[in-house]
Amino acid sequence: MKTAVQEELHQPIAIKDLPIPQPQAGELCIELKASALNHRDVWVQKGKYPGMNLPCTLGSDGAGVVVSAGSESEENWLGKEVVINPGMNWGDNEAVAGKGFEILGMPRNGTFSEFIVMPVEYVHEKPAHLSFEEAAALPLAGVTAYRAMFTKAGLTKDKRVLITGIGGGVALTALVFAKALGCEIYVTSGSDVKLQRAKELGANGGINYKEEKWAKSLSKSAGLFDVVIDGAGGEGFSGLIDASNLAANLVIYGGTAGNIGGILAAKIFFKQVNIMGSTMGSPTDFKNMLALVNTHKISPVIDEVMPLDNAEDALRKMEAGKQFGKIVLKHN
Ligand SMILES: NC(=O)c1ccc[n+]([C@@H]2O[C@H](COP(=O)([O-])OP(=O)(O)OC[C@H]3O[C@@H](n4cnc5c(N)ncnc54)[C@H](OP(=O)(O)O)[C@@H]3O)[C@@H](O)[C@H]2O)c1
Structure with a gap:
């Protein structure tokens, strides 16, 4: 599968061919149709976060189709169009994320990839009125x-x-x-x-x-x-x-x-x-955000859709602040 990997700090992101990950029980494999950039991806490239773990596939936002399930109990997700909640391990306090909070896309491999495996709890049905590109633009900013x-x-x-x-x-x-x-x-x-x-x-x-x-x-x-x-x-x-x-x-x-x-x-x-x-949000915030988007048929603002191959150009555009809205990567 095609994947955009940050191998070293301050280096351009590299396009690599890696094996498709396999889901375990409680996980789903998603064929990502699109991903989107956040300023965080630029900060990661520059090493501005504690606990840097490179090489790593960048990207927190993604939308796609569930292609395989880790066990029978997740098989009801097969073929569904989904978006990913990139805020992982929030914890049980709505007021603030716990110590184990992680954002998808470093230290864990992220969404600038044709496939990703995610625990089922972070996978949500894509708002039906949104294209994959629009849905990918939504999660972290939303x-x-x-x-x-x-x-x-x-x-x-x-x-x-x-x-x-x-x-x-x-x-x-x-x-x-x-x-x-x-x-x-x-x-x-x-x-x-x-x-x-x-x-x-x-x-x-x-x-x-x-x-x-x-x-x-x-x-x-x-x-x-x-x-x-x-x-x-x-x-x-x-x-x-x-x-x-x-x-x-x-x-x-x-x-x-x-x-x-x-x-x-x-x-x-x-x-x-x-x-x-304020930071990103809890699982409750994420669900409420999707409900707001579904109720009002809201579409995020997209600046440009670029091929995954051009991930480095997309990161430089974001760094220069030239965008108006989300920069989206289309995967195929
Ligand atoms: N705490 C969290 O969980 C969390 C979550 C998401 C984002 N963030 C942070 O929030 C910031 C924005 O994230 P993003 O992904 O939306 O970034 P982005 O798309 O790159 O947007 C950054 C924007 O900052 C604006 N800006 C630059 N200098 C400014 C100034 N002096 N006064 C007011 N606005 C200024 C620019 O707006 P104009 O182009 O209109 O001038 C620019 O478009 C980043 O620092 C990011 O790390 C934090």
Whole structure:
């Protein structure tokens, strides 16, 4: 089977021919029709995670068809079109993942491969309205956006939401989720073109975070926000508190822009804003996310579909931040 393997740090990902893995009892073998990139894959290539285990097949997101089962009790899955939950061993505490939590695609071999074996508990039926490419674009970004917006921030239709760095996979998934709910949505981006595209997808407005005093301009033109979903951190985080309403819920799920600093404590306590950290989600978050997608017939935003052979080009495109939406790899 064709597989994209990260053999060494800081090296291009290599396309290899490996044997098809065989499922044991409790496992399924899935012929993956498509996979998708997350920023995590770029971070892994650069060795930015503890417990690096190379060589490893990268990729956390995938969708395909179940082709074999490890035992009779999983045979009801044969032939089903499925998506994979990449968040493994969450544990039994909904509030936070346990020590054994793992993300598919390092240390365990991931989805940039024609076949994968997964424990049956991480395999879910593909939303019927989605193609394999669309379904592959959903899992990691979807569960991260879902937990930040709903489990953590308690987003409802009547709330005004601000989503930062809208070109990102998680951010755009958050946009389509909030749109399905009917919320008023504003976004930030470092690109005016991406701001325009976000408006075409249903954002009410947006601002370029590279502009000086962007938070002041945004709150002047659009008002303050009840929910803020941020994947960047960095110097811009202070502006997010300025743009927050009283008692707003501000959720941070990523740190693309680096350390947060220089925040006046009084801004946080006088406004009584709730600043919350969030990660990917529990199995319950994943199921709820799929239910939301099925109920509202939501489709993730795809930037480009590339062949699996071009996995390295896809990783470099993601690193350069050139994408608007998910970069998907088609496997055959
Ligand atoms: N904690 C978790 O479990 C978890 C789960 C998923 C992701 N993450 C993290 O979340 C971040 C985003 O992930 P992703 O896969 O969505 O990445 P991605 O698709 O590569 O998106 C990154 C986005 O960050 C935005 N950005 C860059 N600098 C920014 C700044 N100064 N202010 C605001 N936005 C900025 C850019 O938006 P524009 O192009 O619009 O400027 C870019 O598109 C990554 O750091 C990732 O590691 C964490």
